[in-house]
Amino acid sequence: MSGLGGLLYIKVHPYTGGVTARAMRFHATAPGHPAGGDVSKDPRYLESFPDTRSEIVVPILRGGTAIGGIDIDSKVLDAFRPEDRAFLERVAPQLADIL
Numbered sequence: 001m002s003g004l005g006g007l008l009y010i011k012v013h014p015y016t017g018g019v020t021a022r023a024m025r026f027h028a029t030a031p032g033h034p035a036g037g038d039v040s041k042d043p044r045y046l047e048s049f050p051d052t053r054s055e056i057v058v059p060i061l062r063g064g065t066a067i068g069g070i071d072i073d074s075k076v077l078d079a080f081r082p083e084d085r086a087f088l089e090r091v092a093p094q095l096a097d098i099l
Contacts, residue, residue: 017044017046018044018045018046019039019042019044019045019046019055019057020046020057020069020071022044022057023057023058023059023066023069024059024066024069025066027059027061027064027066028059029056029057029058029059029085029088029089030056030057037053037054037077037078038053038054038077039052039053039054039055039073040052040053048071048073049073051075052073052074052075053074053075053076053077053079054073054074054076054077054078054079054080055071055072055073055074056071056072056080056084056085056088057069057070057071057072058070058085058088058089058091058092059092060092060093060095060096060099061092061093061096062096062099067096067099068095068099070088070091070092070095072088
């Protein structure tokens with residue numbers, strides 16, 4: 001991951017708001033990067049860590065239903081690159097098979 005300073009955590013439960021809920025609702029990766037690249041400035045962002053500046057959320061889908069998400073936060077602005085997104089989108093279906 002190019003998102004140095006990031007924290008990886010996987011949650012499996014309903015989501016109610018923020019960048020994560022957007023990914024779950026639309027079944028699509030949600031990079032939390034508003035103009036300027038600082039996710040903490042996005043009014044939809046729900047803070048997990050006070051020093052988070054970038055976030056990417058990839059839904060874990062099973063049978064067309066979001067059962068969880070890979071949610072990575074980073075202290076670095078614009079931390080996540082297209083290759084990070086591609087990697088996480090390859091991992092998510094594998095997680096769906098084992099969760």
